[in-house]
Amino acid sequence: KNILCIAGDGIGPEIMNSALEILEVVSKKYAFKYKIEEEFFGGASIDAYGEPFSDKLKEKIENCDAILMGSVGGPKWDNSKIRPEAGLLALRKHLKVYANVRPLKVEDSLCYLSPLKEEIVKGTDLMIVRELTGGAYFGEPRRLEEKEALDSITYTYEEIEQIVRYAFETARKRRKKLTSVDKANVLATSKLWRKVVEDVAKDYTDVELEHMYVDAMAMALITNPTKYDVIVTENLFGDILSDEVSVLGGSLGLLSSASYSKSKIALYEPAHGSAPDIAGMDIANPIAMIYSLTMMLRYSFSQDKMAEDIENAVKLVLDEGCMTKDLNSQYYVSTSEFTKKVIQRLG
Amino acid sequence: KNILCIAGDGIGPEIMNSALEILEVVSKKYAFKYKIEEEFFGGASIDAYGEPFSDKLKEKIENCDAILMGSVGGPKWDNSKIRPEAGLLALRKHLKVYANVRPLKVEDSLCYLSPLKEEIVKGTDLMIVRELTGGAYFGEPRRLEEKEALDSITYTYEEIEQIVRYAFETARKRRKKLTSVDKANVLATSKLWRKVVEDVAKDYTDVELEHMYVDAMAMALITNPTKYDVIVTENLFGDILSDEVSVLGGSLGLLSSASYSKSKIALYEPAHGSAPDIAGMDIANPIAMIYSLTMMLRYSFSQDKMAEDIENAVKLVLDEGCMTKDLNSQYYVSTSEFTKKVIQRLG
Ligand SMILES: CC(C)[C@H](C(=O)O)[C@@H](O)C(=O)O
Ligand SMILES: CC(C)[C@H](C(=O)O)[C@@H](O)C(=O)O
Numbered sequence: 295k296n297i298l299c300i301a302g303d304g305i306g307p308e309i310m311n312s313a314l315e316i317l318e319v320v321s322k323k324y325a326f327k328y329k330i331e332e333e334f335f336g337g338a339s340i341d342a343y344g345e346p347f348s349d350k351l352k353e354k355i356e357n358c359d360a361i362l363m364g365s366v367g368g369p370k371w372d373n374s375k376i377r378p379e380a381g382l383l384a385l386r387k388h389l390k391v392y393a394n395v396r397p398l399k400v401e402d403s404l405c406y407l408s409p410l411k412e413e414i415v416k417g418t419d420l421m422i423v424r425e426l427t428g429g430a431y432f433g434e435p436r437r438l439e440e441k442e443a444l445d446s447i448t449y450t451y452e453e454i455e456q457i458v459r460y461a462f463e464t465a466r467k468r469r470k471k472l473t474s475v476d477k478a479n480v481l482a483t484s485k486l487w488r489k490v491v492e493d494v495a496k497d498y499t500d501v502e503l504e505h506m507y508v509d510a511m512a513m514a515l516i517t518n519p520t521k522y523d524v525i526v527t528e529n530l531f532g533d534i535l536s537d538e539v540s541v542l543g544g545s546l547g548l549l550s551s552a553s554y555s556k557s558k559i560a561l562y563e564p565a566h567g568s569a570p571d572i573a574g575m576d577i578a579n580p581i582a583m584i585y586s587l588t589m590m591l592r593y594s595f596s597q598d599k600m601a602e603d604i605e606n607a608v609k610l611v612l613d614e615g616c617m618t619k620d621l622n623s624q625y626y627v628s629t630s631e632f633t634k635k636v637i638q639r640l641g
Numbered sequence: 642k643n644i645l646c647i648a649g650d651g652i653g654p655e656i657m658n659s660a661l662e663i664l665e666v667v668s669k670k671y672a673f674k675y676k677i678e679e680e681f682f683g684g685a686s687i688d689a690y691g692e693p694f695s696d697k698l699k700e701k702i703e704n705c706d707a708i709l710m711g712s713v714g715g716p717k718w719d720n721s722k723i724r725p726e727a728g729l730l731a732l733r734k735h736l737k738v739y740a741n742v743r744p745l746k747v748e749d750s751l752c753y754l755s756p757l758k759e760e761i762v763k764g765t766d767l768m769i770v771r772e773l774t775g776g777a778y779f780g781e782p783r784r785l786e787e788k789e790a791l792d793s794i795t796y797t798y799e800e801i802e803q804i805v806r807y808a809f810e811t812a813r814k815r816r817k818k819l820t821s822v823d824k825a826n827v828l829a830t831s832k833l834w835r836k837v838v839e840d841v842a843k844d845y846t847d848v849e850l851e852h853m854y855v856d857a858m859a860m861a862l863i864t865n866p867t868k869y870d871v872i873v874t875e876n877l878f879g880d881i882l883s884d885e886v887s888v889l890g891g892s893l894g895l896l897s898s899a900s901y902s903k904s905k906i907a908l909y910e911p912a913h914g915s916a917p918d919i920a921g922m923d924i925a926n927p928i929a930m931i932y933s934l935t936m937m938l939r940y941s942f943s944q945d946k947m948a949e950d951i952e953n954a955v956k957l958v959l960d961e962g963c964m965t966k967d968l969n970s971q972y973y974v975s976t977s978e979f980t981k982k983v984i985q986r987l988g
């Protein structure tokens with residue numbers, strides 16, 4: 295198996311290291327054979343090659359089975375001609391990863407970290423399915439002039455159908471509830487969205503379907519998060535809602551995400567950003583990166599046992615009270631100490 | 642003073658009644674002379690005239706000094722040719738109310754209602770300033786076909802400047818902090834937005850300015866709401882973020898909003914919807930409507946004392962533990978009983 299690692303910027307390299315050390319140890323136990331390729335991406339790629347998404351990276355993508363990504367961007371490149379984020383969007387388009395999936399499961403033992411009251415957040419187990427290659431992110435025409443600007447939100451029936459089918463399939467494997475989020479009382483693209491959802495729903499009568507407006511959803515995620523199972527929405531709404539969801543559990547450092555395409559290549563990455571303020575300090579929480587690795591082992595390589603093994607080790611270390619600074623600002627261990635503990639548990 | 646009351650749909654008429662009864666009593670005390678005009682709007686207007694925003698209403702708008710609105714819409718009109726929401730957008734455009742303002746102040750004594758932990762939400766006192774007549778809500782072209790759809794997000798320099806100046810002025814009268822929210826790492830309209838904010842900021846060097854991406858803001862409002870003072874953003878982001886903010890205090894029933902234009906006419910309405918499920922049951926919370934009235938008395942008629950008097954009476958009644966069902970589902974009073982209590986306090 296060929297794994298392409300793009301550690302990216304900020305804390306990306308540190309947490310990627312942590313995940314790869316763990317993979318090295320656990321792969322021996324399971325005789326899992328793999329090869330790692332690495333490449334610059336985002337800001338690091340701008341520094342190395344003058345562009346965030348290089349031809350070198352494109353070449354390496356041709357030969358890989360899955361991509362593990364750290365994090366991208368930082369204030370250093372805020373004024374660069376092409377920004378790291380443009381590379382990220384180009385990468386998504388290149389890979390055609392239309393489905394971005396972010397699970398949020400709030401463990402009882404970590405409820406205390408949540409900004410929400412325990413009685414509200416306890417038991418939350420939901421998943422946001424975000425359309426990732428359409429909508430306002432890629433819509434044409436787009437125009438930026440001195441006195442006016444224009445963005446286009448565009449969707450075709452097929453684009454919507456693809457992500458909605460994916461969401462129904464996912465719901466079927468979970469608690470069989472799907473919430474579709476749009477702004478159909480205002481937007482034409484949302485009216486089409488709702489129509490497609492209704493059409494596709496005919497093939498999934500076993501899944502309970504609900505429509506919500508995006509503004510009402512932004513409320514409901516805070517007041518009643520346990521009500522939801524799978525939530526599907528378009529690109530820009532998904533960006534906002536999945537970030538909103540990501541803090542409900544109390545730490546961004548625990549959340550991973552996966553982006554799937556119709557081809558075999560999927561992209562796995564932490565839900566958090568590059569945290570430039572703590573980069574290089576060996577205090578970042580590597581768990582989201584480690585969980586991105588386990589998502590990859592499961593979904594790209596069908597290594598469920600191996601993934602479970604790693605996840606259990608992480609949980610045991612957390613249960614011991616061994617945590618990085620974001621989880622416990624009083625008594626904390628470093629990124630590398632945390633990683634060592636997980637490896638000990640695995641050994 | 643001519644006040645145009647459009648009670649609208651759902652619980653609109655009940656809570657409007659409540660506000661008007663209070664106004665009648667308190668106006669005598671202050672010898673405040675006013676005339677009420679009423680008209681159908683939204684679904685009620687579809688039922689009466691076949692359209693949500695009638696010429697009759699347009700005529701009455703010509704002769705009014707301020708508009709007090711209840712709430713609009715409901716499932717009854719979901720399949721009507723023109724929906725109530727279309728009337729709402731047409732009304733906003735007609736009035737040119739470019740600035741929608743929603744304050745959230747979380748009273749210490751009501752912290753327990755919040756879905757957020759008390760230590761996070763306590764002391765929150767912020768205001769969302771939402772651009773209300775541009776962006777994706779009104780952008781052209783817009784297209785809905787069988788196999789594809791398009792919405793346009795459009796902004797001119799002038800449109801942005803107008804709302805941003807309003808927000809800076811507002812911040813200056815408060816704690817002098819302004820957070821501008823955009824998605825400038827992706828959208829052209831957001832890049833223009835940020836440019837205008839930077840330009841206007843030169844005239845307000847006494848106000849501390851911060852830029853945030855909309856996804857990061859959706860997180861920060863939950864994790865750190867006390868940090869913010871005035872938040873300014875474009876129409877669609879404002880729709881989502883102001884609804885998100887509206888639940889942080891624990892009850893939508895407490896929040897009012899105002900929409901200002903360059904003309905003298907402003908529009909005042911509760912932040913909540915028409916709640917068709919409880920319409921006609923005399924259990925709706927009238928406070929948001931009452932606070933919309935006090936916003937009107939303050940900003941349209943400079944009747945600060947009268948507004949304060951009403952607000953104090955509401956607070957005293959709440960402090961007595963007299964609450965509607967949304968605030969206390971065990972021991973509650975009806976809408977009309979609550980109103981009577983407030984009137985007693987005022988007398
Ligand atoms: C960095 C940015 C372009 C990106 C997005 O908006 O998609 C990020 O917020 C994300 O959610 O992955
Ligand atoms: C009803 C709807 C069109 C409206 C909006 O999106 O502006 C509402 O959500 C609001 O915020 O006033």
